[in-house]
Amino acid sequence: MPKFKPITKKPGELIKAEDWNRIQEDILKDLEEIEKSVVELRKYVESLTESSTILNPASPVGTSYELNVPVPGETASYMATVVGPITRQWAMEKGKVGEVCRFGLAAYLEVLEYWAGAEDGDKKALDIVFEYLDGTSSVLSGLYVNECSRLRPKNPENPYLEYLLSPNERVWYRYRLNNPHPEKEVFNISFRKSEPNCILKIGNVIHYRSKMTPL
Structure with missing residues (x-):
């Protein structure tokens, strides 16, 4: 007063x-x-920020598998059709590198959160590319991905936020990544496998946070 x-x-x-x-x-x-x-x-x-979750986003590239079906070369599946919010997995088998999947967003975002894991993991196996609406892009390379066949400790280079266990205790890890250019509208998020000596898997759920725009 x-x-x-x-x-x-x-x-x-x-x-x-x-x-x-x-x-x-x-x-x-x-x-x-x-x-x-x-x-x-x-x-x-x-x-102020708002959080959004996209379930089962489509990808024009890559191959997705049900969770209870082993990826080619994998020793076991998750023995469940659903683990938390994850219902399918985009994966690339051992011996290959390249784009695993690409999700369209068309959104301004500060932070991206994704689910991943790798058999023969505990390696810097993942590159993530932010593709912006203005035609530019930013690459965050050499991201560490934990082993999915058993729960592993957090790695300081890319510590996971949380994890999910399947009935046979295979693991999905939730990671967080800052958008290098939050002022630009993100058109696509591309997940790329850079390490051939693992089976990299990306869950079909992504989360992101964006600043709220005052009216």
Whole structure:
């Protein structure tokens, strides 16, 4: 609430200098408080984000498999048709490198979260490419992916946020990645296998956070 309290005078009455000075000081303090509140409110609004989840996004490239079907060359499946929100897996077998899958977004985003794992993993096996609507792109290469046949400790280079276990205790790991250019609209997210000596798998769920735009 404003601290300023008006001093009322009758018509023709003079105001003392000290009263006038105090009024000006009170008004100045109130204006400073208002300015401070506006700055804090602006910071709060700018920090607001909204989270989105895309289930089973389509990909024009790559091959997807059911979770209870082993990927070619894999020693076992997840022995379940659903693990958490994941219902299918995009995968590339051992001996190959290239694009595993590509998901369309058409969104501004600050942070991307994805599910991944690799048999013969615990390697820097993944590159992620942000393709922007303006035709440019950013590549984050050499991302570490944990072994999926058993739960592994977090690696400091790309620590997972959480994990999911299937009935036979095979693992999906949830990773987080910052968009290098959040001011640009993302058109596609491409997941690329860069390490031939593993079976890389990407879950069919992605999450992202974006700043809320004030009306």
